Amino acid sequence: MSTQTDVRLQLPSNPLFLSGAREMVYQFASRSGFSDEACGQLALAVDEALCNVMRHGYGKAPDRPIWISLAFVGGVATPETQHQNPTEALRIVIEDEARQVEPSTIKSRDLDEIRPGGLGVHIITEVMDEVRWEKRPNSDVGMRLTMVKKRTPAAAAS
Amino acid sequence: MADNVLGPLSVSSRIVNDVVVITPSGDIDLSGSPLLRQELKKGQGKKIVVDLAGVPYMDSSGLATLVEAMQASRRGSGQLVLCNLSERVRSIFAIAKLETVFKLAATLDDAMAK
Structure with a gap:
């Protein structure tokens, strides 16, 4: 699978920045060929x-760091596409420096x-196809959430 | 009419025929939902109509605020009706399986008549 991190953004843990983060993700997804519904x-x-x-x-606390990484990745095989062109997808990673919790307790x-x-x-x-919470590797603080949405025909812009 | 502005969401409220009509304008997210909660609490015990025509986006904090208000109205003699939901806002009610829990109306007139 070829992977390229296209955007990495740090924002403070202040809810006033949510609208800007949403807008950035929406625009990135739109430019990656996702439908309006999927972008939303x-x-x-x-x-x-x-x-x-x-x-x-x-x-x-409104002043702690959160990082968002967005990458459009190619070659994610699905049962439907394994004999065709591999499905492309948007991968979003969100990391923080908050206390670590057991991922199995997040449900x-x-x-x-x-x-x-x-x-x-x-x-x-x-709304996502794959979701994984984990403790940040090589650190005793912080969690990492990785989310993937595939650009299936249903999720692609027409 | 009372107007409150905090961050990207503004909320106005007015009383029409003893019904409290609350009109948020902007996105209802974690930054805006406290303002909506504040207005909803003022109408407790009465019929409240929340006109969502000016709300292009809502997240789960908005849903939680509305669930809280609905439960408060059920405990008292009030009523909560939501109207003018956009397709995008309605979709989050569907994802959270809350579409049938709320009284929803297509228009403000329909909500007033419910």
């Missing part, structure tokens, strides 16, 4: 991931229970 979903997933870091990772809640909050992880896993 990618921006939403990043928003939810950043909110989780701001609220749970940094406990609402969606039961949606049958109607209550405020706890929807972010569900939304991220619902």
Whole structure:
């Protein structure tokens, strides 16, 4: 798989920067050939991931660093495309310096229970094709979230 | 009419025939949802209509704020109706499986009549 990091951005853990981050992701995805709907979903997933870091990772401290990396990658094989041209995808990596938690404890809640909050992880896993939380390697602080959305025919701009 | 502005979201509210009509304008995200929550609390115990015509985007913090207000209205004698949802905003209600939990109306007139 060929990989090239195209954008890496650092922003503070202040919710006022969410709209700018969404706009950047939307524009990057649009230029990578994703449909309007898919661009919106990618921006939403990043928003939810950043909110989780701001609220749970940094406990609402507004001045801690968060890094977003965006890369358009080629050659992601899927069962549907393995005998054709490999599917291309957008890979988004979000990293922080918050306290580390066991990735297995990050999970969606039961949606049958109607209550405020706890929807972010569900939304991220619902709109992205691959989602992986891990502790940042070679560090005793910080988490890394890697999200991939494939540019399948359904997610591509017509 | 009361106007509150904080960050990219502004929220106005007015009373029409004893119904509190709340009109947010801008994205409802983690930076804006506290302002919406503040306005919703002022209408507790009454019928509240939230007109989302000016809201192009909402995230889960906006959903959480509306769920909180809906539950407060159910505990009291109030009512919460949402109207004028864009396709994008409606999609997040669908992703969170909340489309059938809220009273949704196509227009402000429909919401007032509900």
